[in-house]
Amino acid sequence: MLKISGLSKVYPTGTSALKNVSFTVEEPNVVTIIGPSGAGKSTLIRCINRLVEPTSGTIVLDDVDILALNRRDLRRVRRRIGMIFQEYNLVERLTVMENLLSGRLGYVGFWRTYRRVFPPEDVAAAFALLERVGLSGYQSTRADALSGGERQRVGISRALMQEPDLLLVDEPTASLDPKTSRQIMRILVE
Numbered sequence: 001m002l003k004i005s006g007l008s009k010v011y012p013t014g015t016s017a018l019k020n021v022s023f024t025v026e027e028p029n030v031v032t033i034i035g036p037s038g039a040g041k042s043t044l045i046r047c048i049n050r051l052v053e054p055t056s057g058t059i060v061l062d063d064v065d066i067l068a069l070n071r072r073d074l075r076r077v078r079r080r081i082g083m084i085f086q087e088y089n090l091v092e093r094l095t096v097m098e099n100l101l102s103g104r105l106g107y108v109g110f111w112r113t114y115r116r117v118f119p120p121e122d123v124a125a126a127f128a129l130l131e132r133v134g135l136s137g138y139q140s141t142r143a144d145a146l147s148g149g150e151r152q153r154v155g156i157s158r159a160l161m162q163e164p165d166l167l168l169v170d171e172p173t174a175s176l177d178p179k180t181s182r183q184i185m186r187i188l189v190e
Contacts, residue, residue, distance in 0.1 A: 001026055002048070002166060007045055007057030017043040018054070027165075030189055041176055042086065045168040049081045050074060061166060079106035082164030084188075086171045088151040088184050092144040096182065100126040101162030118151065122161070129157040132187060148175040156184060 002025040009018040017040040033041050042144040046052040048059055050066060059066040064077060082103075086090050090099050105113055106120045112118065130136055143151060152175040159167060169188065175180035 001060075001062060003058075003141070004048070004061045005058045005060075006057065007044070007047060008055045009047060009052065010055045018047070018069050021057070042170050045083070045170055048166075048168055049057070049083055051079060075106070080165040081163065082159035082162045082167040084156050084159045084167070084169045084172045086174060088148075088155045090143040090151055090154055090158075092142070094143060096130070096141050096143065096146070097123075097126055097139040097141065099154050100129065100161050103158040106162070114129075126161060129160055133157055133184065148176065149180060152176055153180070153184065155186070160187070 003021045004024070007018055007021040008016070010016045019032060021040075021044060023031075033044065035041055043052055047054045048066070050069075053105055054067065057067075061077065061081070066074070066077060090157065091158065094102075098116065101116075101118050101122060104118060108118060108122070110157060127136075127139065130139060133156065134155055135157075138146070138154075143154065144156065151178070152172065167188065173184055176184060
């Protein structure tokens with residue numbers, strides 16, 4: 001369960017992005033937040049995983065107060081929170097497969113990550129996701145060689161590789177054609 005109470009965010013410039021936002025999401029559920037550009041939708045989801053620090057309020061995920069966590073505990077909770085960014089946020093010099101497997105970094109030890117040695121089941125899951133999002137055969141392609149829609153699908157797949165309890169999504173289909181958008185939305189809902 002995700003419970004947000006009295007969440008507000010005022011930027012140092014004085015701009016108020018969120019004002020006393022409160023809601024509860026029971027699991028499993030799909031919730032859509034709609035509104036005009038600049039309404040605070042992106043700020044809200046970035047506050048939930050603390051990429052942006054709220055000015056006030058509480059965010060509780062399964063009885064854990066996310067705003068009270070220290071850096072180490074926040075890292076542990078973030079393993080359970082997937083994020084699909086509007087701007088892709090891929091590592092451009094890495095391959096598609098390396099970008100996907102970075103979704104497992106919170107579960108793989110430092111030395112295995114450093115040597116880029118991932119468990120076979122993670123590699124198999126990455127190949128399966130590439131097929132589902134229509135990118136079979138792209139595993140060795142560098143991210144900077146992809147189109148915008150292909151990058152978006154890699155970003156979506158990376159988030160799904162985390163196997164998150166909570167998936168935060170910021171305009172996941174903005175760079176996709178209508179057919180691919182429907183396919184990706186089906187995958188996200190699943």
